[in-house]
Amino acid sequence: MKEVAIIGGTGYGAIELIRLLQAHEYMHLKKIISHSQHGQQITSSYPHLHGVIVEPMEKLDIESLIDEVDIVFLATPAGVAKEIVPLLQETSLQCIDLSGDLRLNNRKEYETWYGKEAAPQKTIDAAVYGLSEIYKEEVQQAKIITNPGCFPTSALLGLIPAVKHRIISLDSIVIDGKTGVSGAGGKASAMTHFSETNENVKPYKIGKHQHIPEIEQYLSEIANESITTTFTTHLIPMTRGLICTIYGKLTKPMSTKEIIDLYQSYYEGHPFIRIREEGIFPTTKEVAGSNYCDIGICVDERTNQLIIASAIDNLVKGASGQAIQNANLMNGWEEGHGLGFVPVYP
Amino acid sequence: MKEVAIIGGTGYGAIELIRLLQAHEYMHLKKIISHSQHGQQITSSYPHLHGVIVEPMEKLDIESLIDEVDIVFLATPAGVAKEIVPLLQETSLQCIDLSGDLRLNNRKEYETWYGKEAAPQKTIDAAVYGLSEIYKEEVQQAKIITNPGCFPTSALLGLIPAVKHRIISLDSIVIDGKTGVSGAGGKASAMTHFSETNENVKPYKIGKHQHIPEIEQYLSEIANESITTTFTTHLIPMTRGLICTIYGKLTKPMSTKEIIDLYQSYYEGHPFIRIREEGIFPTTKEVAGSNYCDIGICVDERTNQLIIASAIDNLVKGASGQAIQNANLMNGWEEGHGLGFVPVYP
Amino acid sequence: MKEVAIIGGTGYGAIELIRLLQAHEYMHLKKIISHSQHGQQITSSYPHLHGVIVEPMEKLDIESLIDEVDIVFLATPAGVAKEIVPLLQETSLQCIDLSGDLRLNNRKEYETWYGKEAAPQKTIDAAVYGLSEIYKEEVQQAKIITNPGCFPTSALLGLIPAVKHRIISLDSIVIDGKTGVSGAGGKASAMTHFSETNENVKPYKIGKHQHIPEIEQYLSEIANESITTTFTTHLIPMTRGLICTIYGKLTKPMSTKEIIDLYQSYYEGHPFIRIREEGIFPTTKEVAGSNYCDIGICVDERTNQLIIASAIDNLVKGASGQAIQNANLMNGWEEGHGLGFVPVYP
Amino acid sequence: MKEVAIIGGTGYGAIELIRLLQAHEYMHLKKIISHSQHGQQITSSYPHLHGVIVEPMEKLDIESLIDEVDIVFLATPAGVAKEIVPLLQETSLQCIDLSGDLRLNNRKEYETWYGKEAAPQKTIDAAVYGLSEIYKEEVQQAKIITNPGCFPTSALLGLIPAVKHRIISLDSIVIDGKTGVSGAGGKASAMTHFSETNENVKPYKIGKHQHIPEIEQYLSEIANESITTTFTTHLIPMTRGLICTIYGKLTKPMSTKEIIDLYQSYYEGHPFIRIREEGIFPTTKEVAGSNYCDIGICVDERTNQLIIASAIDNLVKGASGQAIQNANLMNGWEEGHGLGFVPVYP
Structure with missing residues (x-):
C-alpha cells in the first residue's frame, strides 16, 4: 500500500482524485493539502464527501510529505507546481502534476502562453508527459509525470x-x-x-x-x-x-x-x-x-x-483518471486498476 | 459467485444495474433479457457499454433462467413482473422486482392506481418490501423482494x-x-x-x-x-x-x-x-x-x-442501488458491497 | 413621452427593464446609472445589447435626475434604494423600487430579516405595494412604488x-x-x-x-x-x-x-x-x-x-415586467402596454 | 392589414411564427392549419398560448385559403410544401416555405439528400431564396420564398x-x-x-x-x-x-x-x-x-x-424571424417591422 497526498485540495481535480482513490486498493489517501483552507474540513466546501473524508485539510509541509507519503498528486493552479516539484525532485517521492507547469519543454513558450516564469529546466527535463497510451514505457520509468491537459x-x-x-x-x-x-x-x-x-x-x-x-x-x-x-x-x-x-x-x-x-x-x-x-x-x-x-x-x-x-x-481521462493510470504504470500495477468504472448513463 | 439475470434490459433501471454489477465481486451478470430487442446488442441502444457488454440480449425463457442463474432482477414496466415472478416463486431463485407490481398489499389498491389486474395474492404476500434500512431483517430472510419506488x-x-x-x-x-x-x-x-x-x-x-x-x-x-x-x-x-x-x-x-x-x-x-x-x-x-x-x-x-x-x-438508492443492497442482505454479504461509490461531483 | 432612468444598471433587473422599455411607446430610456461601472458601455458586460444601447452608463446625480427624467426605476441591491428614494420623495418624480427596501411596514422587521437599518418611516409610509392585480387603485394614485419580490x-x-x-x-x-x-x-x-x-x-x-x-x-x-x-x-x-x-x-x-x-x-x-x-x-x-x-x-x-x-x-412578472405594469397604472396608460409578449416557447 | 395562414400548426416553426405575428401590426393571423390536429385547440399541445389563440386549428382547404388569406407560411415537414405550393402558384397568394422543399435548384440533389421526389421544376424556379441580407432585391419582387435552413x-x-x-x-x-x-x-x-x-x-x-x-x-x-x-x-x-x-x-x-x-x-x-x-x-x-x-x-x-x-x-433568424423579415420585404414594409425584440438575457 502506497501513501498518497493531494496538493490543491479544493479544486475539481483534487475532488475527482478523491473519488477515484476511494476505489483504489494499492493507494491510500493520507493527506489533502490546501493552501487556502488548511485546518478546515473539506466537507464544508464539498458536502458530498460527508462520511468519506473526516480528517481536516493540512498545510503544505515538505518535510512531512517526504516522511509520510510515497506519491504526490499536484492539482494546483498554474504556477504552483513549478515551485513545489523541484523541492521533491531529489527525494524518492513520485510526483504527478496535473497542472500545465511542466508540459512545455521550451521555457520561453511557457512564459509566452502562461504569462509566468517557467519551472527550472532540470525539472522540466525530468518530467515525462503522461499521455499513458502513447508514452507508456517512459511513464513506467518515470518519477515525475506531467499529466496532459484535457x-x-x-x-x-x-x-x-x-x-x-x-x-x-x-x-x-x-x-x-x-x-x-x-x-x-x-x-x-x-x-x-x-x-x-x-x-x-x-x-x-x-x-x-x-x-x-x-x-x-x-x-x-x-x-x-x-x-x-x-x-x-x-x-x-x-x-x-x-x-x-x-x-x-x-x-x-x-x-x-x-x-x-x-x-x-x-x-x-x-x-x-x-x-x-x-x-x-x-x-x-x-x-x-x-x-x-x-x-x-x-x-x-x-x-x-x-x-x-x-x-x-x-x-x-482529461485529468484525475489519467493521473491514476499513470500512477498505476509507474508502480507496476495493472494499468486500469481502480479505473474500471462503467460510464454513468444517462 | 452467484449468476444473475436482468429482465427488462433496455430501460434505465437495467442500465444502472449493469453499471453497478460490474463493480460487484459476488454477482456475475449472466443474462440480459429483453422482450423487444432480444438477439440485438445492447450497445446499439447504449453505446456507452461498448466493450463492457458483448453478448446479445436474450429472449425470456423460464427454464433456462431456472437452470442457469441464481438471482433475477426485474426492471420491467408495470404489469410484467406480476406475470413472471409467480412462475419463479416455487424455485430456488431469488427475485428482486424493481417495478411497482408487488408493492401494494391490497390488490384493489393496485388496480385502482395502476389500472391493471394485480398479481396473485400469494405472490404479493411472499414479497418483502426492500426498504433496506427499515426492513433489514425481513430482507435477510426474503426470497422475493419488491424494491421500493424512488x-x-x-x-x-x-x-x-x-x-x-x-x-x-x-x-x-x-x-x-x-x-x-x-x-x-x-x-x-x-x-x-x-x-x-x-x-x-x-x-x-x-x-x-x-x-x-x-x-x-x-x-x-x-x-x-x-x-x-x-x-x-x-x-x-x-x-x-x-x-x-x-x-x-x-x-x-x-x-x-x-x-x-x-x-x-x-x-x-x-x-x-x-x-x-x-x-x-x-x-x-x-x-x-x-x-x-x-x-x-x-x-x-x-x-x-x-x-x-x-x-x-x-x-x-431509488432503484438499482437499493436492489443490489437488498441482494447483498439476502445473501449474507456485506450490506454495502459493490456500492461504495463516492458521489460523482461536480 | 416620459423620460426614464434606471438605477443599478448592471443587474439582471435593469437588463430586463431595458429589454421591456425598448417595446414601450410612452417611456424613453434616458439614463442608465451604475455605481460600479459609470462611464463604461453596458455592452462590455452585456454584449447582447450591442447596437441597442450606445450611451455609456452614468454616475448617480440627483440634480440631473430631477431635471431630466420623470420616472426612476431602482434595480439596486438591498440597502441602496432606502438612501435614494427619500431624496426624491419631495420632487415630482415617480419612483419604482424593485428592491426589498420599502416592502416591510415595520422597520424592526426589515432590520431583523435584512440585517440593515430600515428606510425612514415616512418613505415607507408613502410607498404603495405594487402587486398590480391586488392594489390596482392604490398604485394608480401612487408616486412611490415598492415592487413586490419574485x-x-x-x-x-x-x-x-x-x-x-x-x-x-x-x-x-x-x-x-x-x-x-x-x-x-x-x-x-x-x-x-x-x-x-x-x-x-x-x-x-x-x-x-x-x-x-x-x-x-x-x-x-x-x-x-x-x-x-x-x-x-x-x-x-x-x-x-x-x-x-x-x-x-x-x-x-x-x-x-x-x-x-x-x-x-x-x-x-x-x-x-x-x-x-x-x-x-x-x-x-x-x-x-x-x-x-x-x-x-x-x-x-x-x-x-x-x-x-x-x-x-x-x-x-416577478420584477421588471410588474414594474412596467405599475408605471402604466401610475400614468394612466393601458395596464398591459408594452407587455404583450407571448411566452418564448420552447 | 394582410391576412395570414400558417400551415403546419403544431411544429416549433409555427409556434414561433405565432409569437412573432402577435407583435406585427400589418399581418393578422387568420388561420392555423394542422393536418394531424385540425379541430383541436392549439393550447392542448401548447398551453403557453392560453388566452392568445382561441380559435381551433383548421383542416387544409385550398379554396378557403385563396379566398381568405393573402400570405401563407408553410412550416411543414419535408415533403409537404412541394405538394401545396404548386397549387397556390397561379394565385395571388404570397407563399413562404420554411421547409427545405424548394431550396435546391437541382431536383436530383433534392432526391439524393432528402430521399423524396422533388417539387416541380417550375415551382423551384419561381422560388426565391430568402436569405434576406443577400437576396434583398429578389425577395422584394418574389411571390414564393424558400426560407433558408438554420x-x-x-x-x-x-x-x-x-x-x-x-x-x-x-x-x-x-x-x-x-x-x-x-x-x-x-x-x-x-x-x-x-x-x-x-x-x-x-x-x-x-x-x-x-x-x-x-x-x-x-x-x-x-x-x-x-x-x-x-x-x-x-x-x-x-x-x-x-x-x-x-x-x-x-x-x-x-x-x-x-x-x-x-x-x-x-x-x-x-x-x-x-x-x-x-x-x-x-x-x-x-x-x-x-x-x-x-x-x-x-x-x-x-x-x-x-x-x-x-x-x-x-x-x-434561422426560421420564423427570417420568414417575417421576408414577408416585410415582399410587401414593402420596413424590413425589421415586428422584429425589434431585444435578446432575452439571461
Missing part, C-alpha cells in the same frame, strides 16, 4: 495515429474543441456563472488557449517535424465532458473502414481507447465518469477530409 | 423516524417531491422531450401519482394507524436526482438539534443514511451516482413546522 | 383569493418555492456556479428567506388577522422561471371546479392572470419571457387539501 | 463576404456547426430525449446533413464556381441557439481588423447583422429570442487561418 488528451489521442502514418496533410489540421464548464474549475466567475452559461455556446480564448503549444509540441515530436494547428475552444452548457472534432485533408484516398482499422490496430491492447464502428460517432455522455477515450472516424469523400471526434470526461 | 424511498426514509416517534401530527404531512427526468424512463414522449423539459419546472400527476398508496401503506404500517398524505411531484430539468421536501406539524415543541439527534440515533449503523448537521440541507448533486440518502432537518419555530429534505439518486 | 408575487397571487374567501385554514399554509438561478442575480458565487448548480436541486435559506415577512404582512392585511406561513425555497437548474406549490387545508368541502370558478371570478379583467382548467397545472416555461402569472388548482379530496401552483417568470 | 443562414452569412472577396481559399472551408435541440423539432425521439441529450455533445449526420448541398449551392453561386465544404453538426444541451465556427485559409495575409472592416462594410445598412469588435466573439445567448445574426472574426496568424463564428437563434 484538450490535448482528446486531440492527441484522436490525431496521433493519423499523423504518425502521415495519412493527413500536416498543415491542414483544424481542431474544434467543446468542453463542459467544470473545465474552468471551481472558482466563481462570469465564465462559470449559471445564468450566463446555461442555454449558451461560447467560443473563448480563440487563438490564445494555452493548450495550443502543448498539442503542437507533442504532435511535432510524433511527426518529427514542426506542426502548427488551428485550435478553438467552446464552452458548452454541461458540467462534464469534452469532445474535439478534428479535421485533416487526406494525403491519399482512403476509406473510413481502412482508417478505422488503422486506429484499432494502433490502439490494440489499450483498454481505455474505444474506436467506434463505421457510421457511429461517440458522444460525451458515453464516457461520463469513466476513463475512456472514445473515437469516431469518417472520411468525407466529397471533400477528401478526414473527420475524427474524440470524446473524454475532462475530469477523468 | 419517491417512496426518499419520503419514507425522511419520515419514518418522525412518524415512529410521533413527533409530528399524522394528519398534517405534506410531501413535495422533485425529480430528474430519468425517473420517467427512457421512452421518448412529450414529458421527456428536451425542448419541453429544459428550463422548466412541471408539476405532474397532482393527486394521482401511483407512489401515493405505497407511501401511505408503509407509513400506516409504521404508525400502526391509517395515514393519508398530501404528495405532489415536480419534473425538474436535470437527468438524475430526487428530493422530497417534507412538512409536518410538531406535536410538541422540539429543537432542530433534538430531532437531528433522534434521526442520527435511529439510523445508526446504516452506512447509506447521512444526517446533515444543523443549518445544512442536502442537495441532489451531493448523492449523484451513489447509494446515499442524505437528510436535512429544520424546525421552523415560527410555525411549529418540522421541515425535512431527503435526497437520493433516483436510479441508485 | 416569490411574494407568485405566492400572494396564488393565495389571496383563497385567504380572502377563508376557504383554507389560515394556520395551515405551506408554500414550497422553486426558482431559477437568475433570481440570485448576476454576481458570481458558489450559489450561482454552473458546475455546482447544474443537475442539482438545492434547498436554501430554509426558514430564513427575507420574502417570508413580506408574504405574511400582505396575507395578514388581506385576512385582517395575523398569519404565519411555512415557506421554503429551492434552487432549480434553469435560468428563468419560478413556481410556488401551495398547500392549505380546506375549511369546508369544495370541489376543484368551484375553486377554479372562484379564482376566475376574482381575477376577472386582469389580463396577466391565467387560471388553468381543471386537471391542468402550469409550468414555468409556459410563462417564460412574459408578464403572465399562471395558476393551477386542485383539491386533493383524500386529504382535504387545496393544492395551488402559481408560475411566473421571476424577471418579468 | 445552419445555412448562419454559415452563409458568416462566409459570403469572405468568399465574395476571395480572401480565403475556396477548397479549404470547414464549418463546424453546433445547435440546440429545438432544431430537431417537437417530435419525441431518442435524439430529443432529455436524459439522452442533457449533459451531452453529440456529433450527428456527419457528412450526411441535408444542409450541405444548400450551403454549397449558394456559396458556389456567390463565387461563380463550384465549391464543396466540410460541414459537421453537433447537438448541444440547450433548447435554442445555433453557432457555426468556420475555418478558411487566407489567400493573402490580412489582419483581423481589415477583415472586420470588410464585413462591416459588406453588411452596412442591414439591421440584423452585428459584427463584433476585434477580440470579441458572439455567443448564442446574446441573440436568443431575437432576429440578430452576430458575427465574430479572428485571424490566427500562426496558421494563416481565418476563424469566423456566426450565431443565431435557430427558431428566429
Whole structure:
C-alpha cells in the first residue's frame, strides 16, 4: 500500500482524485493539502464527501510529505507546481502534476502562453508527459509525470495515429474543441456563472488557449517535424465532458473502414481507447465518469477530409483518471486498476 | 459467485444495474433479457457499454433462467413482473422486482392506481418490501423482494423516524417531491422531450401519482394507524436526482438539534443514511451516482413546522442501488458491497 | 413621452427593464446609472445589447435626475434604494423600487430579516405595494412604488383569493418555492456556479428567506388577522422561471371546479392572470419571457387539501415586467402596454 | 392589414411564427392549419398560448385559403410544401416555405439528400431564396420564398463576404456547426430525449446533413464556381441557439481588423447583422429570442487561418424571424417591422 497526498485540495481535480482513490486498493489517501483552507474540513466546501473524508485539510509541509507519503498528486493552479516539484525532485517521492507547469519543454513558450516564469529546466527535463497510451514505457520509468491537459488528451489521442502514418496533410489540421464548464474549475466567475452559461455556446480564448503549444509540441515530436494547428475552444452548457472534432485533408484516398482499422490496430491492447464502428460517432455522455477515450472516424469523400471526434470526461481521462493510470504504470500495477468504472448513463 | 439475470434490459433501471454489477465481486451478470430487442446488442441502444457488454440480449425463457442463474432482477414496466415472478416463486431463485407490481398489499389498491389486474395474492404476500434500512431483517430472510419506488424511498426514509416517534401530527404531512427526468424512463414522449423539459419546472400527476398508496401503506404500517398524505411531484430539468421536501406539524415543541439527534440515533449503523448537521440541507448533486440518502432537518419555530429534505439518486438508492443492497442482505454479504461509490461531483 | 432612468444598471433587473422599455411607446430610456461601472458601455458586460444601447452608463446625480427624467426605476441591491428614494420623495418624480427596501411596514422587521437599518418611516409610509392585480387603485394614485419580490408575487397571487374567501385554514399554509438561478442575480458565487448548480436541486435559506415577512404582512392585511406561513425555497437548474406549490387545508368541502370558478371570478379583467382548467397545472416555461402569472388548482379530496401552483417568470412578472405594469397604472396608460409578449416557447 | 395562414400548426416553426405575428401590426393571423390536429385547440399541445389563440386549428382547404388569406407560411415537414405550393402558384397568394422543399435548384440533389421526389421544376424556379441580407432585391419582387435552413443562414452569412472577396481559399472551408435541440423539432425521439441529450455533445449526420448541398449551392453561386465544404453538426444541451465556427485559409495575409472592416462594410445598412469588435466573439445567448445574426472574426496568424463564428437563434433568424423579415420585404414594409425584440438575457 502506497501513501498518497493531494496538493490543491479544493479544486475539481483534487475532488475527482478523491473519488477515484476511494476505489483504489494499492493507494491510500493520507493527506489533502490546501493552501487556502488548511485546518478546515473539506466537507464544508464539498458536502458530498460527508462520511468519506473526516480528517481536516493540512498545510503544505515538505518535510512531512517526504516522511509520510510515497506519491504526490499536484492539482494546483498554474504556477504552483513549478515551485513545489523541484523541492521533491531529489527525494524518492513520485510526483504527478496535473497542472500545465511542466508540459512545455521550451521555457520561453511557457512564459509566452502562461504569462509566468517557467519551472527550472532540470525539472522540466525530468518530467515525462503522461499521455499513458502513447508514452507508456517512459511513464513506467518515470518519477515525475506531467499529466496532459484535457484538450490535448482528446486531440492527441484522436490525431496521433493519423499523423504518425502521415495519412493527413500536416498543415491542414483544424481542431474544434467543446468542453463542459467544470473545465474552468471551481472558482466563481462570469465564465462559470449559471445564468450566463446555461442555454449558451461560447467560443473563448480563440487563438490564445494555452493548450495550443502543448498539442503542437507533442504532435511535432510524433511527426518529427514542426506542426502548427488551428485550435478553438467552446464552452458548452454541461458540467462534464469534452469532445474535439478534428479535421485533416487526406494525403491519399482512403476509406473510413481502412482508417478505422488503422486506429484499432494502433490502439490494440489499450483498454481505455474505444474506436467506434463505421457510421457511429461517440458522444460525451458515453464516457461520463469513466476513463475512456472514445473515437469516431469518417472520411468525407466529397471533400477528401478526414473527420475524427474524440470524446473524454475532462475530469477523468482529461485529468484525475489519467493521473491514476499513470500512477498505476509507474508502480507496476495493472494499468486500469481502480479505473474500471462503467460510464454513468444517462 | 452467484449468476444473475436482468429482465427488462433496455430501460434505465437495467442500465444502472449493469453499471453497478460490474463493480460487484459476488454477482456475475449472466443474462440480459429483453422482450423487444432480444438477439440485438445492447450497445446499439447504449453505446456507452461498448466493450463492457458483448453478448446479445436474450429472449425470456423460464427454464433456462431456472437452470442457469441464481438471482433475477426485474426492471420491467408495470404489469410484467406480476406475470413472471409467480412462475419463479416455487424455485430456488431469488427475485428482486424493481417495478411497482408487488408493492401494494391490497390488490384493489393496485388496480385502482395502476389500472391493471394485480398479481396473485400469494405472490404479493411472499414479497418483502426492500426498504433496506427499515426492513433489514425481513430482507435477510426474503426470497422475493419488491424494491421500493424512488419517491417512496426518499419520503419514507425522511419520515419514518418522525412518524415512529410521533413527533409530528399524522394528519398534517405534506410531501413535495422533485425529480430528474430519468425517473420517467427512457421512452421518448412529450414529458421527456428536451425542448419541453429544459428550463422548466412541471408539476405532474397532482393527486394521482401511483407512489401515493405505497407511501401511505408503509407509513400506516409504521404508525400502526391509517395515514393519508398530501404528495405532489415536480419534473425538474436535470437527468438524475430526487428530493422530497417534507412538512409536518410538531406535536410538541422540539429543537432542530433534538430531532437531528433522534434521526442520527435511529439510523445508526446504516452506512447509506447521512444526517446533515444543523443549518445544512442536502442537495441532489451531493448523492449523484451513489447509494446515499442524505437528510436535512429544520424546525421552523415560527410555525411549529418540522421541515425535512431527503435526497437520493433516483436510479441508485431509488432503484438499482437499493436492489443490489437488498441482494447483498439476502445473501449474507456485506450490506454495502459493490456500492461504495463516492458521489460523482461536480 | 416620459423620460426614464434606471438605477443599478448592471443587474439582471435593469437588463430586463431595458429589454421591456425598448417595446414601450410612452417611456424613453434616458439614463442608465451604475455605481460600479459609470462611464463604461453596458455592452462590455452585456454584449447582447450591442447596437441597442450606445450611451455609456452614468454616475448617480440627483440634480440631473430631477431635471431630466420623470420616472426612476431602482434595480439596486438591498440597502441602496432606502438612501435614494427619500431624496426624491419631495420632487415630482415617480419612483419604482424593485428592491426589498420599502416592502416591510415595520422597520424592526426589515432590520431583523435584512440585517440593515430600515428606510425612514415616512418613505415607507408613502410607498404603495405594487402587486398590480391586488392594489390596482392604490398604485394608480401612487408616486412611490415598492415592487413586490419574485416569490411574494407568485405566492400572494396564488393565495389571496383563497385567504380572502377563508376557504383554507389560515394556520395551515405551506408554500414550497422553486426558482431559477437568475433570481440570485448576476454576481458570481458558489450559489450561482454552473458546475455546482447544474443537475442539482438545492434547498436554501430554509426558514430564513427575507420574502417570508413580506408574504405574511400582505396575507395578514388581506385576512385582517395575523398569519404565519411555512415557506421554503429551492434552487432549480434553469435560468428563468419560478413556481410556488401551495398547500392549505380546506375549511369546508369544495370541489376543484368551484375553486377554479372562484379564482376566475376574482381575477376577472386582469389580463396577466391565467387560471388553468381543471386537471391542468402550469409550468414555468409556459410563462417564460412574459408578464403572465399562471395558476393551477386542485383539491386533493383524500386529504382535504387545496393544492395551488402559481408560475411566473421571476424577471418579468416577478420584477421588471410588474414594474412596467405599475408605471402604466401610475400614468394612466393601458395596464398591459408594452407587455404583450407571448411566452418564448420552447 | 394582410391576412395570414400558417400551415403546419403544431411544429416549433409555427409556434414561433405565432409569437412573432402577435407583435406585427400589418399581418393578422387568420388561420392555423394542422393536418394531424385540425379541430383541436392549439393550447392542448401548447398551453403557453392560453388566452392568445382561441380559435381551433383548421383542416387544409385550398379554396378557403385563396379566398381568405393573402400570405401563407408553410412550416411543414419535408415533403409537404412541394405538394401545396404548386397549387397556390397561379394565385395571388404570397407563399413562404420554411421547409427545405424548394431550396435546391437541382431536383436530383433534392432526391439524393432528402430521399423524396422533388417539387416541380417550375415551382423551384419561381422560388426565391430568402436569405434576406443577400437576396434583398429578389425577395422584394418574389411571390414564393424558400426560407433558408438554420445552419445555412448562419454559415452563409458568416462566409459570403469572405468568399465574395476571395480572401480565403475556396477548397479549404470547414464549418463546424453546433445547435440546440429545438432544431430537431417537437417530435419525441431518442435524439430529443432529455436524459439522452442533457449533459451531452453529440456529433450527428456527419457528412450526411441535408444542409450541405444548400450551403454549397449558394456559396458556389456567390463565387461563380463550384465549391464543396466540410460541414459537421453537433447537438448541444440547450433548447435554442445555433453557432457555426468556420475555418478558411487566407489567400493573402490580412489582419483581423481589415477583415472586420470588410464585413462591416459588406453588411452596412442591414439591421440584423452585428459584427463584433476585434477580440470579441458572439455567443448564442446574446441573440436568443431575437432576429440578430452576430458575427465574430479572428485571424490566427500562426496558421494563416481565418476563424469566423456566426450565431443565431435557430427558431428566429434561422426560421420564423427570417420568414417575417421576408414577408416585410415582399410587401414593402420596413424590413425589421415586428422584429425589434431585444435578446432575452439571461
